[in-house]
Amino acid sequence: MTLTQLSAFVLVARLGSVKAAANALGVSEPAVSQALAALRKYLDDPLLVRSGSGMTMTAGGSRLLTIAAQMVSLGAEAESAVRSAQGAPEQLRLVAPNSIVEFVAGPMADAFTARSAGSIEVSAGVSATAEMGVLVSQRLADLALGPYLGGDRSLGLVSEPVFRCRLVVLAAPDARLRGAPTQWPWLVEPAATDPDSDVSRLLRNLGVPDSRLSVFPNQTAAWEAAARGAGVAPGIAHLAVHQLRRRELQVVDVPGTPLELCWHATTLPIDRRSPAAASLRHFLGTPEAMKLLRAPGAGVPPSRFRPPVYVTIWS
């Protein structure tokens, strides 16, 4: 019985599928399956059994889940406790949707590290909406910046609004868009395939079929294609400020847009929150952070992003 096995089990139980857990951990699906098999053998209990929709827990599995979750969480806590005790920079892991990581996580991390006088290092990772809450509650991440995640009460998370913005649809000024929006070519970033993402919701509301989507490795690439006239690209309005100002793109009037959004900061409740996480949470409310959220970085070349989507970056 190892901590990796327990952590795989918890993730499978929480996400409801081996595949999802494998994605969240950034490993192949048999790796998770085997960790599960080893645990099953060791404890002599199936723990999770396949059932029509996802995996359901046995009696033993549900007892294990509560305990294993604590152990995994304590494991992460132990590391940070020891490291912080000796003055090494604390590792703080921020998780967010692709668009946020792409434009604001970098400057945000740099600013916060500077503000903490180098005593806290921030790293950022991309994750699907459905995984973000679990990652934070598992202490695989310290803070999630993105949609509201307080819906699942069982995770015990605090999700507070920090920033309002608008989702719009962009296209080149000279683009000739014929017919209904459902027939346009839609140039999207990978999050559009996350059913819980705002972009995905917008596309569903419009009734855009998957066949009309072109998925680009990141938002910047999708917007460049749109600027070349290849189609329309949904995006957060203020993140495209450079392209809009240079007239490479303009806002297209589409039903249901602009979609008012609110980014939330999600963490463990105060009593379970690490000091570093609390500090970052506080930083997000400062004018300095607001400025960074409002004035995004220029975006980064595609090569800096990992090819697979919805993979968290930390090992």
Place this chain on the structure above:
Amino acid sequence: MTLTQLSAFVLVARLGSVKAAANALGVSEPAVSQALAALRKYLDDPLLVRSGSGMTMTAGGSRLLTIAAQMVSLGAEAESAVRSAQGAPEQLRLVAPNSIVEFVAGPMADAFTARSAGSIEVSAGVSATAEMGVLVSQRLADLALGPYLGGDRSLGLVSEPVFRCRLVVLAAPDARLRGAPTQWPWLVEPAATDPDSDVSRLLRNLGVPDSRLSVFPNQTAAWEAAARGAGVAPGIAHLAVHQLRRRELQVVDVPGTPLELCWHATTLPIDRRSPAAASLRHFLGTPEAMKLLRAPGAGVPPSRFRPPVYVTIWS
């Protein structure tokens, strides 16, 4: 960072020495030292440093201790939770001084297993007094039967009296004992070398030098030697009932004896106690258990006992 490493660390921190921890775990001393080295390297902190008397914790070490102890404890809890959930017999580990294991633990375990209709299996192990409390608080054992262990408040244990008995000194009826007790040959079981044991205390009070001790692998062997006239053997009076009735041994009048003792049952507090441990604890108060405590088994041939002393038996 593995659970074995954490468990080794906790034991070293609690027992104050690598050697003691190795004994408690039943492994060689370098094994523990290496586990510690691996943890130190992984966490990049010395955790425990040698200091004149034993090992003292660094700041990181003391932070780790509280968390690691929980993790180790949860690990044991996880196993028993899953096993009990699927109807497999629960493993209940009883720890006691050598004499109790030798004479009463076997019948007690059998009786309790029968009483629980086979749903709980009891195994018994020998441990030094100083280790018993730690073993219970670590959940390496579920119940300790022996001396009072409530002294160390930090372990958070409940130690309640269950049985009164007397420690006496025995010899063959025809033994010719010359001079003062300090000059007799003393035939002792291994617990006599445990400074916290009652036998050891008695010998200290009498001023018996170590050179006059002959250590036998178990109580039965020591008593057999005494019956052959090889010297005197301290022991719990009612455990020697067979030898006394057959006139192989008789009580020798020695200052400070009979020494009134009280066996205590030590467990975690009720809210942290496993149901099986609670059940055994309750069983110890029943007339059936009293009878077993009063009328011991015949003792077992030496070969059934492990050569090393003060080693807990479970892996």
Place this chain on the structure above:
DNA sequence: TCGACGAATAACCGATCGCTTAGTGGAGAC
């Protein structure tokens, strides 16, 4: 009935764990 998807298994591989025995090093006791 067939196909597709997701879980489980097989086979393999390198790294690490956990343990051993044997030897080194350092601090205190005589």
Place this chain on the structure above:
DNA sequence: GTCTCCACTAAGCGATCGGTTATTCGTCGA
């Protein structure tokens, strides 16, 4: 100074872990 105790290191060994790719198995849905 030398002895002794105790922690640590070295070296080696077998088992397991944790990961991969490729394949098989079961179940659901068309």
